[in-house]
Amino acid sequence: MKVLRNVEDALEFTNGNYQKTVGLVPTMGYLHAGHKSLIDEARKNNDIVIVSIFVNPTQFGPNEDYDAYPRDEKRDFKLCEDAGVDAVFTPDAKEFYKNHKTYVTIEDLKDNLCGKTRPIHFRGVLTVLTKLFHIFRPTNAYFGRKDAQQYLIVKKAVEDLNFGINIIPVPIKREDDGLAISSRNVYLSDEERKAAPILNKALEKGKSSIKKGMKAEDLIKIIKDEIETEKLADIEYVQVVDTKEIKDVDVIDRDVLVALAVRFGNTRLIDNFFYEV
Structure with missing residues (x-):
């Protein structure tokens, strides 16, 4: 090499x-x-x-x-x-x-x-x-x-x-508990690391709920409500955007990216999933 x-x-x-x-x-x-x-x-x-x-x-x-x-x-x-x-x-x-x-x-x-x-x-x-x-x-x-x-x-x-x-x-590579592998995961304290898998759990809940014609705000609420069960999680954004212009959508009537950014202490983590109609 x-x-x-x-x-x-x-x-x-x-x-x-x-x-x-x-x-x-x-x-x-x-x-x-x-x-x-x-x-x-x-x-x-x-x-x-x-x-x-x-x-x-x-x-x-x-x-x-x-x-x-x-x-x-x-x-x-x-x-x-x-x-x-x-x-x-x-x-x-x-x-x-x-x-x-x-x-x-x-x-x-x-x-x-x-x-x-x-x-x-x-x-x-x-x-x-x-x-x-x-x-x-x-x-x-x-x-x-x-x-x-x-x-x-x-x-x-x-x-x-x-x-x-x-x-x-x-595709995203994940730890056994679902947390997306990231170089920034090393910044997490032990307590924050235990809390961080809530992101994948919330996205999985959103993924099981999403369907064509659904209002984006309803999907966002499902994901946010799950994240907010973890007291250490500080949500920066949860959004549903189209995959061409990366603009917010009101209704899921096209291919979308469901993305989030959440802080645990000083560590900012991102995660997402794509949905094709």
Whole structure:
């Protein structure tokens, strides 16, 4: 497995594999079973698999957890090597964004859900991904459905900007008790960790209740009522949005994303499910 520490090394690696199919798994490191499921999917369908490990500063707001975001390079490298990754790209942020003036954004789709409280987040996501896509020229790029708004935004941006890359969604990986696996789960106290599976429990209750023609507000109430049985849960949002424009719907009469963000202490967790009519 090659370790690529800068853009120059990455471009040299790319040029040597230009005629092969390339699967890219973009990550911020602190890899877990969810990331491994992305790598495994990439390994099935590509000649070359590349994992980027980069805590991207441009997608963090001033009061967010960039400095505290968990990092463990040694563990990450071992997971990648064991999973058959061909190259890991882990650049220094100062080199990667040296004298950087250009950003990539998207209209409308960024303004709802997580974008309401994280206004620069998706600009940072699309900027780093644009750079990675240009550097590695992947055939396929793999994204977890837990970050559903990110997946929908990246899919639309790739279509709009004619990147010619297949954006492949991979199902949410969960702990035995249903909690969606996330690097941020390590922030939870023991008590908060015991409380956090209420999110999946609430979504499962919503999933069993949802049907075409149902009012979105009724579904939201079912989910919120369940979450509110857990005293440590502080709801940021529970919303039902269409999967094209990421706008709130009144009635479930089209394909929708049912998404939530909830805080346990200082830890913000997201989860979701998709429903097709």
